[in-house]
Amino acid sequence: RLVQGTNRCSGRLEVKTNQSWSSVCEKDFDLQDAKVVCREIGCGPPSVHQGALYGEAEAPVGSREFVCEGSESALLNCSSRKSSGRNSCSPGQAVGLTCSDNFRLVGEASRCAGRLEMKRQEEWRPVDVSYYNWNMNSAAAVCAELDCGSAVSARKSKEDSERPVWGIFSDCFQSGSALKNCVPHDINSDKSHELICSGTVGFTSPLML
Incomplete structure (x- = not known):
């Protein structure tokens, strides 16, 4: 350990x-x-x-x-x-x-809040998770894996244009599954996921799933 x-x-x-x-x-x-x-x-x-x-x-x-x-x-x-x-x-x-870690949350002051990104083939990209079964339990699994406590809130965000992202099936984010076992596929998408975990300090406005 x-x-x-x-x-x-x-x-x-x-x-x-x-x-x-x-x-x-x-x-x-x-x-x-x-x-x-x-x-x-x-x-x-x-x-x-x-x-x-x-x-x-x-x-x-x-x-x-x-x-x-x-x-x-x-x-x-x-x-x-x-x-x-x-x-x-x-x-x-x-x-x-x-x-090095292959998952991170970026874009906010705390490492336990922000847009979910994955590193694959030496490249960091946002993650677009198949929406089927993506819920607060999925978000909780991510927060726990990142040593950020439990999930406070989660939402799927939409960008103005498509860009390369890592696509991942949502069953990879179920409780008890190690994120290291997630196998992404190369897609273009205008969607990503934003999370706030309980390890975050200084956030008061929750995001809704």
Whole structure:
């Protein structure tokens, strides 16, 4: 898991083994390991990994060095070996990790409000969701996945002209479905979706579905 980050794809790395959580020492972790972690939690490739990025570790620091090839589906599937150093990490050396996210809300002051966009093939575009079954439960699934709490309001907006967007079927946004599994198709549309999640600060005017 990533803890104390700014969104679901960032934070200090902790690994659960034998029912307890431990941090990972920066010297025992490299870019290949980071790729595996980001993939496992449903985020895009790592952009930053460094010690003390998200505060000092509260959990004990593990003594294992992970040796990933980068293609594994989970960090605990990687080979590991006892760390070459001491069983403790110097202060500020627990791994902090920032992965890229493939969904975001843009256009407002808060990251938890705005137009829904998706990144695919290195390109951010607005999302046009098939309106069938798109409801507040769908919006709630998006807010939860973005670590923005619950859905306060949602609406489908219409632009003056069509532009390239990512089209997604609404069943991808049902509660319990990971957004990373959404497979978009390339369309031209004048529609997009705007959300306000409960993690937003400073909004008082709700948008209606």
